[in-house]
Structure formats: structure tokens, C-alpha cells
Amino acid sequence: MNWKSGFTLIELLVACGIFLVLTGFMISNFPGSTFKIDLVTATSNVAVKVREAQIRASSVAVDDGLAAGYGIYFDSATSTKYTYFYDSTIGGTIENGIAKGNYHFDGDTEIKELLNLPTRFKLGDICVGTSHPFVLCTSNSGITSATIVYQRPSYLPFIMKNGELPSVITYNAACIELHSPKHPSTPGHARRIIVYQSGLVSIDPGQCSI
Numbered sequence: 001m002n003w004k005s006g007f008t009l010i011e012l013l014v015a016c017g018i019f020l021v022l023t024g025f026m027i028s029n030f031p032g033s034t035f036k037i038d039l040v041t042a043t044s045n046v047a048v049k050v051r052e053a054q055i056r057a058s059s060v061a062v063d064d065g066l067a068a069g070y071g072i073y074f075d076s077a078t079s080t081k082y083t084y085f086y087d088s089t090i091g092g093t094i095e096n097g098i099a100k101g102n103y104h105f106d107g108d109t110e111i112k113e114l115l116n117l118p119t120r121f122k123l124g125d126i127c128v129g130t131s132h133p134f135v136l137c138t139s140n141s142g143i144t145s146a147t148i149v150y151q152r153p154s155y156l157p158f159i160m161k162n163g164e165l166p167s168v169i170t171y172n173a174a175c176i177e178l179h180s181p182k183h184p185s186t187p188g189h190a191r192r193i194i195v196y197q198s199g200l201v202s203i204d205p206g207q208c209s210i
Contacts, residue, residue, distance in 0.1 A: 035182050035189060036189065038118050038121065039178060039180045039189060040191065043178050043192075045115075046072075046176065046178070046193050047201050047203050049084050049113075050072055050148060050193065050195055051201060052084070053069075053070035053072055053084065053148070053149075053150050054155050054157070054199065054201075055155075056150075057070045057151060058152065058154060058155035066086075066089045067086035067088065067089070068086075068087050068098075068099050068100050068101035068152060069087040069100075069103075069151035069152055070084070070086050070087065070112070070149070071085055071086075071087060071105065071147060071157075073145065073148075074126050074145060074147075074176055075144065076126055076145065077144065079123040080121070081114055081117060082115055082117075082123070083114055084111075084112045084115060085105050085111055086110055086112050087101030087102065087110065087149055087151065088101055088109070089101055098152065098153070101149075103147075103149050103151065103158050103165060103166045104147065104163070104165055105163075120180075120181040121178065121179065121180055121181065123176065123178060123179075124177030124183070124207065124208070125137040125138050125175070125177040125209055126143055126144075126146045126161075126175075126176060127143065127146075127174065127177075127208040128143065128146060128159060128171040128173070129171060129173060129175075130171075130172045130173060131172070132175065134209055135209065137208060137209050139209065143162060144162055145161065145163060146159070146161055146174045146176065148174055155199045156198070156199050157195055157199070159172070159174045159197060170197070172196065173194055173195065173196045173197060174194070175192050175193070175194045175195075175208035176192065176193045176195075176208075177190060178193075191203065191204065191205050191206070192204055192205075192206060
């Protein structure tokens with residue numbers, strides 16, 4: 001008798017069932033993976049803007065006319081965006097022959113770029129202090145905003161909270177937390193940018209206070 005090899009109906013049904021289960025698993029996890037990729041990109045973009053402000057200030061960029069420096073402003077009230085600004089010499093001082101600003105974000109007149117986070121992404125904790133883990137944050141200390149500003153010709157930042165001027169206090173570091181839409185229900189959907197007074201800018205997974 002001649003027998004031909006092949007699959008039985010039961011084997012085909014089992015194979016199809018396994019395929020459907022694996023496909024369903026992949027589809028259910030796809031949005032989370034996409035959010036993680038977008039979170040990495042968004043965090044990197046923020047860090048790049050911080051670096052841009054640092055480089056433009058330290059290289060004494062003058063293409064903005066009245067710019068004495070450049071900075072980034074984060075505000076918990078507008079948690080889906082952040083501001084790249086120039087620090088105007090108006091109201092500033094002269095130090096060693098160099099016009100200085102007031103180390104402060106003065107609103108619309110100083111905006112260079114208003115930058116949006118990806119849809120449904122937002123700022124988390126805004127923190128200042130010495131290093132990670134931070135204890136002075138939006139979630140536990142009433143911090144509503146942070147200003148990171150570089151004054152020419154230095155690459156070292158001035159870090160202030162809640163609109164304060166450096167004459168009040170400047171901190172050793174600032175930590176800005178970004179969340180994807182999956183945070184906090186799913187682990188791994190928060191990343192932080194830490195800006196140190198030494199000039200270092202770091203990007204890490206996780207939150208500012210943990």
C-alpha cells in the first residue's frame with residue numbers, strides 16, 4: 001500500500017492555534033514597545049536641546065542679537081511641552097566687558113522654540129538638588145518649574161526652581177522626568193534627564209526620586 005506523508009487535520013488546527021496565540025501576544029505588546037522607543041527618542045531630544053543651549057552659550061553665539069545666554073525652562077503646568085529660550089541682555093549687567101542676562105526665563109519675549117512632547121507623553125517630576133535620588137520634586141516639595149540657563153562664555157549651568165534667581169540659590173543638579181502613556185501602570189515607561197552643575201548631562205531609565 002502507498003502512504004503519502006502529510007499533516008492531519010488535528011495537527012493543522014494545533015499549529016494554527018499556536019500561531020494565533022503568538023500573533024495575539026505580539027499585537028498586544030506592540031503599543032508598549034512603540035511607546036518605549038518614542039520615550040527614548042523624546043528623552044534624547046530634550047537632552048540635545050540642553051546641550052544646544054550649553055554649546056551656543058559657551059561659544060558666545062551672537063546671532064540672536066540681545067542674547068546673553070540660552071536655557072531650557074520646564075513647567076509642570078504645561079507638562080506636554082518645554083521651552084528653549086535665550087536670556088536677554090535687557091535688564092542684565094556687564095561683567096568683565098560681557099553683557100549678562102538676568103538668568104531667568106521672562107516669558108514669550110525670550111522664547112526661541114516651544115517644543116512639544118509626543119502625543120500623550122508628558123513631564124513627570126521636576127526636581128532639583130545634588131544628585132539622584134532627588135528629594136525636592138514636584139510630587140513631594142511643591143516644585144512647579146525648573147530653569148536651566150547657560151550664560152556666555154561658560155558651559156556651566158545655573159539651575160533654579162520656581163522662577164527664583166541665582167541670587168536666591170542655584171542647585172547642583174536638576175532632574176526632569178518623562179512619562180509615556182503607559183506610566184505608571186506598566187514598568188519601564190519613565191526616563192530621566194539629569195543636568196549637573198559640572199556641565200554633565202545624563203539620560204537614564206527610571207524616575208528622579210527613586
